[in-house]
Amino acid sequence: MRALVLAGGSGTRLRPFSYSMPKQLIPIANTPVLEYVVRNILDLGVTEIGIIVGDRVNEIQQALGDGSRFGARLTYIRQEAPLGLAHTVSIARDFLGDDDFVMYLGDNMLPDGIADIAEEFAVGRSAAHVVVCKVADPRAFGVAELGPGGEVLRLVEKPQQPRSDLALIGVYFFTAAIHEAIAAIRPSGRGELEITDAIQWLVSAGADVRASRYEGYWKDTGKVGDVLACNERILDGLRSSMDGEVDDVSVLVGPVVVEEGARIVRSRIKGPAIIGAGTLVKDSHIGPHTSVGRGCAVIGSRLEHSIVLDGASVTGVQGLHSSVVGRSASVGITSQSADRYRLVVGDHTQVEVAA
Template structure:
């Protein structure tokens, strides 16, 4: 089996961050979303991975390299414009050959993994096996309708009047039968080759198509709120590890990771929290549910339920909560005012807030 990971898309809901980095590289628990995806794929025993990239190809390849760090072999496949998920399958035809494969959208987080779905696909080996989840607003997703026996009967992309609350969540298992399907379909009204149309073509041809309702935690990290929520969920599994320096005037409470080269000085760090390598926490309270990337500085600040990306500096803020602070951004004390703030600060910004 091979894997096809989709890492294109503009990430409009994550602006300003997606202006300067692919949304798939936003860190959750201090690791880019794509690295979590590759870990789930590797856990299936799949090591041959094609990664579809777009305009941000250089950023993605710089972050993932050849896949060695993640225990896989990566082949990068360039999609010049976003022409749909089924177009990605067409584009990867030579790479995929006649192998079965898992297709995984690179902005989806499934911390519990997809091992059970993979086992079901291997046991039954239908032409396609989709993963679904009940959602409150199915009109924002590809929607699946099942027959009385639980078989896939109908699929439609972003319907105005959904007849089911089962949404496709970005993980698909395919046999080579999908290649005939994507060759047979035409672009939708959106101008894209929809994977839902390709799977529907298989259904219409009488090919077996199965679905698994995913019972674990799932999140499409398309919005800042989703990133922060997912960060909180993953931090629940953190185990304490102190590789950096903690002075005698500091207190560590709960599960906290302090990476090599990090320093905690006259501060309280409440877990679950991760302090990244070479970061400095001084005269501050950090956590719970907080991650600092590499080379961050937090001084004279109360910071909780937040993510600070590499190189962020936060100084003199009485309380910052539920915030996402970009790479190399600066948040500092301004005039006096309300005691708590919530910020979404893009890369390289400079912000002054009230104390």
């Protein structure tokens, strides 16, 4: 089996961050989402992984390399324009050959893994096997209607009047039969080759198409709120480690990771929390559920339930809550009065809040 990871999307819902970084590299507990995806695929025993990339190919290659540090071999495949999920399969045909493969959206977080569903596919080896999850509003997703045995009866992309609340969550298993289906379909009304149309073509042709309901934790990290919620979920599984420096008057409570070169000075860190490599935390209170990236400075501040990306600085701010601070951003103080703030700060920006 091979894998195809889709990492070419522009991430409009994650602006301003996606203006300056691929959305698939947004860090969850100081690790890019895309790295979690690759590791989930490796857990299936799959080491040949194709990565569909767009204009941000250099940044993604820099983050993942050739895959050798994971024990994988990564092949980067350029998609010149966002022409649909089925289009990514067609341009990856030389890489995929006639092998079975798993297709995985690169901004999906499924920390509980997909090994049991991969086993279902390997045993049954249906033409296609989709992963679905019950959602409150299925209109934003591909929607599956299932029979009593888990067989797929019908798929519709973003229906205005859904006949099911089971959404496709962006993980698919295919045999080579999908290539014939993709060759037979035409672009949808939005000008894309829809993978739902290709799978529906298989259903209509009488092929065996199955679905599994995902019971674990799942987040599409396409919105800031979902990124923060997912960060909390991953931090909840944190185990303490100490590779940096903590002075005698600082206090660490609960699971806290202090990475190499980080310094904690006259501060209190309440876990779960991560302090990235080379970061200075001074006269501050951090956590719970907070991750601070590498090379940051947090001085005289209080941060809770937040994410601070690499190279950012937060100075003199008391009460930063449920916030995301972008790479190399600077958050400081002003003379106005307030006691709590919620910020979404893009990369290389500067924001002043009340002292």
